[in-house]
Amino acid sequence: MKPQIFLPDDYRPAEDEPFMNDRQLEYFRRKLEAWKSELLEQSAETLEGLQDSARSVPDLADRASEETDRALELRTRDRQRKLVGKIDSALRRIANGEYGYCEVTGEPISLKRLDARPIATMTVAAQEKHERRERVHRDD
Template identity: 45%
Template sequence: MPTKLPKNYKPTSKEKYMCAKHKAYFKQMLFNWKKELIEQNNRIMFNDMDDNSASADIVDQATSVSGKTVEMRTVNRNKKLITKIDSAVNKIEEGTYGYCEETGEEIGLKRLVARPIASLTVEAQEKHEKQEKIFADN
């Protein structure tokens, strides 16, 4: 049976970490975010109202193509986020959500509220980014 949350519920550190309320809160947060991303993608994909690609004016054509490129980048970014959201929801169901994939430590409520798809603690994320920078610099 799903956990019912009070209207303005916010997870607190006074509660047991990743208790049923926390899981329900983040699951709802992730569901709402995914819904927004899908709606945004649908608006972009199915809204061809201001398509000037067939216009005789070269500037209008360039603006249209440039706009479409930005929109497609947004769609692709949203698709990647949706995949990460689905992964986070799976982790909630498996009982591993909120714990660092590298260290197993608690990620922390503040970080998860700010970035509900976070899979690493701040420290592990910084270490990961430093490693990426080292490889990028080589």
């Protein structure tokens, strides 16, 4: 088992320290765990809300409005479920020592990018290239 890493509350990964050192990895691990916990909490609240609203509404307009709300909640919940999967994948990459490196080029992903989007798997350049290629194929 790894020793506990001390991180001050105001710690932010910096470019002048070794890339993906123990402190940076711990910072991102904690950030991902907190995000995952928040999403799971919201998901539980959504489920409770859906169960509470599963009652029969006699007015057609109210029922239509409620069904629209339910569909939106379910779409949001599905998006959150996929996001939790990406967070789990990022946590596995941290455990495997692969976190912070582009899955396409192997280059380090910038700390600013990882701080803004800790589930990122590609550098900005690789992501843009991927999205351009995706758009071209989508237009076929």
